[in-house]
Amino acid sequence: MSPPRKIIHVDMDAFYASVEQRDDPSLRGRPVVVAWRGMRSVVCAASYEARRFGVRSAMPAVRAERLCPEAVFVPPDFTRYRAVSRQVREIFARHTALIEPLSLDEAYLDVTADTSGLGSATATAEAIRAAIRAELQLTASAGVAPNKFLAKLASDWRKPDGLFVIRPDSAAAVIASQPVGRIPGVGQVMQRRLETRGYHRIGDLAAADVTELVQHFGRYGRRLHELALGIDDHPVKPDRPVQSVSSEDTFAEDLPLEALEPAIRALAAKTWRGRGKTARVPRTVVLKLKTADFRIISRHLTPERPPDSADALAAYALSLRLRVGLPSETRYRLVGVGLTQFTDADDARVQADLFLA
Template sequence: MDAFYASVEQRDDPALRGKPVVVAWRGARSVVCAASYEARTFGIRSAMPAIRAERLCPDAVFVPPDFSRYKAVSRQIRDVFERYTTLVEPLSLDEAYLDVTSPKRDLGSATAIASEIRAAIFEETALTASAGIAPNKFLAKIASDWNKPNGQCVVKPQQIQAFLAHLPVGRLPGVGKVMAGKLAGLGIATCTDLRSLGADALEQRFGRWGRRLHELSLGIDERAVQTGRATLQISNEDTFPSDLPLGALEPHIRRLAIDTWNDYGREWQRHPGRIARTVVLKLKTSDFRILTRSLTANAPPTSETALVQTACDLRNRVALPSTTRYRLVGVGLSGFAEADGHPAQEDLFPPLEKP
């Protein structure tokens, strides 16, 4: 999706359209969750400190994130994907891999399928998406960024070498600033440079990762699209605009527990019979200490009310001084296991009756 969170905000509030929108809370403690394309022209990017974004563009409109709304739109988009293939691997709320080797609807090519999916997304959500079409995941990921926003890029097998020839090594997955610096020290700036050095030399210097880099420089990626993977943890968390004492956290814990329970219900629909046995409360203090308190009871939570109560009760196990202030709270469910031995769990999230 194109500037997903910011685009949802601009869609839902016409007054924001055409303006530099930054999805974040204002303040020194906040980071940018998303920036509209208007904001990006000022150099604002995701994960940037919000205070820096404000300096770059004093006229930017800051909008607090609303993840429940973004999740709802993400589910709409996922529904579109699944009309064309069952092989969908979500990477985040706004990005996914699709394997259309054997699609539900054969439109003659992956390119045509991508075009139709993007059109359907726009028709049903009024949001634009970009796509990369290629023989493997690595190339498709790179290509998906090539013609943003609202475009697509096709890399055919015979085009792979030319497509990658001048690609900076910093665009390869797993190559961060440190690795890019090490490669620069060897005179390596592009995929062509990696190929020239050779797999053996790269492996000698960087181990198995060096050989993997050489494979990527050639466009080799044998990873399959992974679908249907069971979730290991479900959680929601919030960072506050200002620090709060422990006693003031209950409304936030309740709200996050409700969001987590709703996410749990959707996970149940995908993987019926898998129950979460552990409730987790996460706290971050004003000096950035992270605390977690958890409870794995004999009987897992069986209702939203039970989860809310357990999460609130876990506050009582925090033994820090009453003067401690907290900048973040989160509520999660983990310890997933099959429901063997818990027959009552079969009706945890009963299917909706047809009207």
């Protein structure tokens, strides 16, 4: 049998808020909320000082302001956050080429091969955290484990600015007392379903009958049982190909469908830029809408010729308004434009030729 993998999950601490506090000394030690003010805004990030008041990411900004009247609201600067994220990635790359980013502020690293010569995954994680602190004046938490699932659990164990190691021979015992909601992918709805059937802790799932789990939760039941036993065979996948990219905007006031064209054009341009330098071709255009009563709808179009510019993307997205099918008096609070089903350029040309055959 091959030896266990050595996986590190690095998670930057309150990343957006920490960057703001680093770059503006007047914000240090104060409750910082990264968000635009307003009824429609949501929190992008909150400093640990703000979290003590119950402020959390994705919370409505007005609620955050009620919870923490002294909070300092800072509008997000994603260009700056992306630049810092690239600096963090450069530090990772000194230790391994096997890096799988999950977002701007977290990533998996496979350090099974000790290319940096530090002798252990734990030493490598410590070196990465020390470099982030010394070079970027930021802190990161890390988890070290034999697989991705356990490493992600471990990185949250001693936040902020902490390190936790889960060893292969004690994994199941270490995680047994954790609530099932700590399992990645188990949201509030699934957590309630699990708890209704008596599965409150990860150890409850480990001790459960697999057949019963599959009966109630399908194939996901088997996956839950494996994770509860500390089993996860998914490898770190560096440089994952682009699968989708999108942008969306929430309006200050609800708008009718015919008034959305300026926003759709602006979002199409932003989404097109968001493709980056990928040579992969997007096959499907998505228009997302949220009505004034919070109903979310989406419409998709896979054209014969994929969009080759922001203007072409905008034209396709605008055409999708004809497929919305809601009453004309409907008002919308949010619109989004996306691209999905990216394929290699050669595959896209073959598909286009088939349409024309």
